[in-house]
Amino acid sequence: MYIAFAPLQGYTDAIYRRAHWECVGGVDEYYTPFVRIEHGEVRKKDLRDTDPERNAGVPTVPQVIASGGDEFARLCDALQGQGWSRIDLNMGCPFPMQVKAGRGSGLLLYPDRIEEIQREMLRRPEVAFSVKMRTGWESVDEGLSCMNIINAMPLVHVTLHPRLGRQQYKGMPDMEAFRRFCEACRHSMVYNGDISGIENGKLRIENWADAVDTNKIKGVMIGRGLLARPWITACAGETPAYQEEAGETPAYQVLRSMHERIYRHATETLCGDSQVLSRLYAFWEYLDIPHKQKKAIMKATTLPRYREAVAVVFKR
Numbered sequence: 044m045y046i047a048f049a050p051l052q053g054y055t056d057a058i059y060r061r062a063h064w065e066c067v068g069g070v071d072e073y074y075t076p077f078v079r080i081e082h083g084e085v086r087k088k089d090l091r092d093t094d095p096e097r098n099a100g101v102p103t104v105p106q107v108i109a110s111g112g113d114e115f116a117r118l119c120d121a122l123q124g125q126g127w128s129r130i131d132l133n134m135g136c137p138f139p140m141q142v143k144a145g146r147g148s149g150l151l152l153y154p155d156r157i158e159e160i161q162r163e164m165l166r167r168p169e170v171a172f173s174v175k176m177r178t179g180w181e182s183v184d185e186g187l188s189c190m191n192i193i194n195a196m197p198l199v200h201v202t203l204h205p206r207l208g209r210q211q212y213k214g215m216p217d218m219e220a221f222r223r224f225c226e227a228c229r230h231s232m233v234y235n236g237d238i239s240g241i242e243n244g245k246l247r248i249e250n251w252a253d254a255v256d257t258n259k260i261k262g263v264m265i266g267r268g269l270l271a272r273p274w275i276t277a278c279a280g281e282t283p284a285y286q287e288e289a290g291e292t293p294a295y296q297v298l299r300s301m302h303e304r305i306y307r308h309a310t311e312t313l314c315g316d317s318q319v320l321s322r323l324y325a326f327w328e329y330l331d332i333p334h335k336q337k338k339a340i341m342k343a344t345t346l347p348r349y350r351e352a353v354a355v356v357f358k359r
C-alpha cells in the first residue's frame with residue numbers, strides 16, 4: 044500500500060521531512076506545503092523549502108497552489124527550473140485567503156480555470172502530476188462536476204480528502220462521497236482524512252471492498268496522525284509512546300532522534316530563543332505525549348527551560 048506524508052504548512056518543512064525519513068521511513072512520498080505566488084512572485088521562502096539540495100535523498104513531491112493556468116505555469120516553471128519532474132496540485136486548501144483568490148478548494152468553483160491547468164499539464168509531458176482535492180467548497184456536486192476535466196489530466200493519482208472546504212476540519216470524512224468520486228474518477232485514488240494509524244488505514248481500505256473497486260485505491264495519505272505518532276510507519280500499532288513499557292521503546296527512539304535533528308538545525312540556523320522555540324513548539328504541538336509534559340514544553344520561554352521540559356519527556 045502506498046503511504047504518503049501529507050503536506051502540513053508550518054510543520055512538515057524540509058528539515059522535518061528529512062528527520063522523519065532518516066529516523067522512521069516507511070513513507071513512499073513526502074508532500075511539501077504548497078508553493079504559492081505572493082505579490083506577483085513565486086514565494087522565495089517556498090522555493091527554499093523545495094531546494095533539491097535540501098531534499099536530496101528524501102522522496103519528495105513539491106506541491107503548488109494556483110488560481111488558473113497562468114499561475115500554474117509560472118509555479119511549474121519555477122519547480123522544473125529547480126529540476127523537479129513530479130508536481131502535486133492543491134485543490135483542497137480551505138483557508139479563506141486562498142479560497143477567495145480562487146485557489147485550493149476555491150478552484151473547484153471555476154471549471155474553466157481547471158481546464159486551463161489541464162491544458163498546461165498536457166504541455167509538460169516530462170512532469171508526473173497529481174492532484175490533492177476536497178469534495179467541493181460548498182457541495183459535493185462542485186467536485187463531481189469537475190471530474191471530467193480531472194479525468195482528462197495526465198495524473199499519477201488523485202488524493203481525496205472527503206470533506207467540503209467550508210467544513211474546514213469539522214465533521215466526519217464523507218465515505219459515501221469518497222465512493223462516488225472513486226466511481227467517477229479514471230485515475231488511481233489515494234484516501235486522506237483522519238487516519239490515525241497504518242492498521243487503521245489498511246482496515247479502512249479492506250472494509251471498502253464491497254463498496255468500491257479496491258484495485259483503484261492506491262493507498263493513503265496521512266497528516267495529523269503522523270505528526271501525532273511519527274513512528275507508526277516503522278513500528279506497527281497505534282499505542283501512544285507513553286503507554287508502552289518503560290525503556291528505550293522504538294517510539295521513544297524515534298522521538299529522540301527526530302528531535303535531536305530538528306533541535307540541532309533550529310539552534311544552528313535560527314536567531315534568538317523565541318525564533319528557535321517557535322520552530323520547536325511545532326514539533327511537539329500535535330505529538331501524542333502526556334498533556335502535562337506537552338504543556339511544560341509549550342510554556343518554556345527560554346531554551347534552558349525548554350531543555351529541562353524535554354528531558355522530562357525522555358526520562359519519563
Ligand SMILES: Cc1cc2nc3c(=O)[nH]c(=O)nc-3n(C[C@H](O)[C@H](O)[C@H](O)COP(=O)(O)O)c2cc1C
Pocket residue numbers: 049050051052053075076077106133135136175204235236237238264265266267268
Ligand atoms: C496546519 C495544517 C496545514 C496544512 N497545510 C497543507 C498544505 O500546505 N497543503 C495541503 O494540500 N494540505 C494541507 N493541509 C491538509 C492536510 O494535508 C490533510 O489533507 C488534512 O490534515 C487531512 O488529513 P489528516 O486527517 O490525515 O491530517 C494542512 C492541514 C493542517 C491541519
